[in-house]
Amino acid sequence: MLLSYARNKHASASDRPDGDLLVKAAVQETFFAAKVEMVVKIPDLEISSVEGVIERCFTGECRQTIPLLQQVVGLRIGSGIIKLVNNFVGGPHGCPRLADLVLECCEQVILRYTVEPLGEILSKKGNELKTAYQEFLTQNPRLINSCIAFAEGSPLREGIDAES
Amino acid sequence: MIIDLHVHTKALSPCSSLDPEEAIQEAKRIGLDGICFTEHGKLWDAQDLERLSNKWHFPLFCGVEVETRDGHLLIFGLDNIPPGIPAPADLRKAVDGAGGVMIAAHPFRGFLLFGFADLSMTLESACKRRVFQLVDALETHSGKSTKKENDLAQAVGQKTSLKSVGGSDAHTISELGRCxxxxxHPIKSQADLIAELKRGNFRADYFRR
Structure with missing residues (x-):
């Protein structure tokens, strides 16, 4: 019988003096604890180094998956990264939890460059907000129909054709 | 001869909703001279392709889109696709062994995302991607890339002297023929296609707006 369970997670990205990014992700839960740290080369967004440690896990076999992390070195954070990381680190001989930590790091890198511009959009009101969103969608056509806010019929989609 | 060099059909790519026969009819309607099925990791059976081509009196060709560590590559002329996620260098050896052609598909797709402009990616740094040393051409006109991404691919193509191809990467009927x-020269067979891709007698363009 499980009487208590706790899970805490942390992820961050910070600028290094050489201009690259240092990205960290850690999870601490009742059964599992691990952390991953990677350096991401700018402007290519290429993972140039990665380290990881599993501090607490289910079986000793989990720790044997740490060397698989090196397979993500050289990958670029961009289109297709989720499939690649899950394949290399979370595959049949890997650890899906470790792969998740790598992907948390990738997410941090993307947020590092997208949160601020999105914040600028959200600071606008009324028609200015609508116009800013429409400009955002025009620049990022792949987001069209990606969620209900950007689906057909949404005021944010007015004047934007999915096929354009 | 105008060919959409990058098309996925639901026959072999589960992510596509494009019926092969509907694709052919649409290609004829919009004025394409041929289409090339490039499914994800799978090749069309040559006889099936020929049967379809004969039925509709329309030139059909075949390649394959392979996922690698350095992005997607369009491969022509390779009969056995390596399993898993191959390294581009290994794929290059296999393609050379088969006398085929290897092209970097949508090389900057998704890279020039909103907010990523302050990454200050220069043309010089974009040209340094390792995979560009290994391919025969770049897909500089991709129907699934933004104008900015295609512009960067074209600039890289000019700087690296790599030839440019265009393909829609169509997964739906309305996407067919965008690039x-x-x-x-006329392309009458799969062998012709590979030979012309090697000779470099082609250019990429936008087609369907």
Whole structure:
């Protein structure tokens, strides 16, 4: 019988003096604890180094998956990264939890460059907000129909054709 | 001869909703001279392709889109696709062994995302991607890339002297023919296609707006 369970997670990205990014992700839960740290080369967004440690896990076999992390070195954070990381680190001989930590790091890198511009959009009101969103969608056509806010019929989609 | 060099059909790519026969009819309607099925990791059976081509009296060709560590590659002329996620260098050896052609598909797709402009990616740094040393051409006109991404691919193509191809990467009927490769000479067979891709007698262009 499980009487208590706790899970805490942390992820961050910070600028290094050489201009690259240092990205960290850690999870601490009742059964599992691990952390991953990677350096991401700018402007290519290429993972140039990665380290990881599993501090607490289910079986000793989990720790044997740490060397698989090196397979993500050289990958670029961009289109297709989720499939690649899950394949290399979370595959049949890997650890899906470790792969998740790598992907948390990738997410941090993307947020590092997208949160601020999105914040600028959200600071606008009324028609200015609508116009800013429409400009955002025009620049990022792949987001069209990606969620209900950007689906057909949404005021944010007015004047934007999915096929354009 | 105007060919959409990058098309996925639901026959072999589960992510596509494009019926092969509907694709052919649409290609004829919009004025394409041929289409090339490039499914994800799978090749069309040559006899099936020929049967379809004969039925509709329309030139059909075949390649394959392979996922690698350095992005997607369009491969022509390779009969056995390596399993898993191959390294581009290994794929290059296999393609050379088969006398085929290897092209970097949508090389900057998704890279120039909103907010990523302050990454200050220069043309010089974009040209340094390792995979560009290994391919025969770049897909500089991709129907699934933004104008900015295609512009960067074209600039890289000019700087690296790599030839440019165009393909829609169509997964739906309305996407077919958005980008094309215009060949200087008629392409009558798969062998012709590979030979012309090697000779470089073609250019990439936008087609369907």
């Amino acid at each position: 094309v490769t215009v060949f200087a």
